[in-house]
Amino acid sequence: MTATPQQLADVLRPVKHVLLDFDGPVCSVFAGFPAPEVARRLREGLLATGEQAPAGVEEENDPLALLRLVADARPDLTASTDIALAMLETEAVRVARPTPGGESVLHAAALSGRLVSVVSNNAGAAIEAYLAAHGLSHYVASVFGRAPGDPSSMKPNPRLLLEAMEAAGAGPEHCIFIGDAARDVEAGEAAGIPTIGYANKSGKGIKLAAAGAVVIVDSMQLIADALV
Ligand SMILES: [Mg+2]
Known part of the structure; x- marks a missing residue:
């Protein structure tokens, strides 16, 4: 089910703006503090x-x-x-656990001249703290966490994705979203952005594919390799 390098390269070729979910693709937020x-x-x-x-x-x-x-x-x-x-x-x-290959995606996106936004249901302040602590802040153009006091802003609502797209000034045809939950794919679909499903647990790939993910990967490194 995992995408071939060729499939990934095809999906990523038109992409100028990478929208990245946080919990899952970048790190496992609650790995140390369950x-x-x-x-x-x-x-x-x-x-x-x-x-x-x-x-x-x-x-x-x-x-x-x-x-x-x-x-x-x-x-x-x-x-x-x-x-x-x-x-x-x-x-x-x-005490979050970095996702293997997550950092590589940030590096590869930057190296290939693509913009990265983090779009997440987590709090923006927490995401920014993580990026700063790991020396990754400069790889990310903007962080779009849930709107404070408004959990209805969370995915599957496309609102945060639409805000990220608007801020970057790239149309949906030049965007890709990378997420690890069906609600990410649904939000992507509602925003008109294709979503790469990151299946970090067995069984997730089927759910992500059913939700409409354009391709499925079981490793973030595969995306990093296809970006450069
Ligand atoms: Mg996630």
Whole structure:
């Protein structure tokens, strides 16, 4: 199922602007500070303010899903929950695990004269902290994290991709998005941008292909090799 170098080269040939998801393609955000632990801390913060946890919050182990849940049930708590999550994500990226080949994609994009934007449901501040800590800031033109206090901005909403495209001034025919979730592919489709599916776990490739990814890779290095 993994794309051949030729298929990748064909997909990447017209590309001037690489839009890159963060958690997955660049690093594993919650590798050192596990997502269920982050979710637990987020819940504790909510309860510490004397608030009653909305229904379903106790069982949710995905911090970003938890933010959505809070936003749906208690819009008044969205802003403060988002700020608390952004702080926890910033803590998490200090011990995140870099994705093999992720850095190479940034280098290769720069070497080949392409612009890179990071487009992610994670907090922009956390992404910028990671890039700075790893000496990668100058490879990235702009970071588009979820709109603070507005989790509806998160993919599969194409909003962040459209903002990134607008900022770069390249039309969708000159863009590629690289993501590791079906919602990335859906967001790409809604924005009119083809998406390369990064299948970093077995079984993911099928989901990404079903969602409409133009090609599937199981290694970021393959994309880096095809960019140069
Ligand atoms: Mg991801």
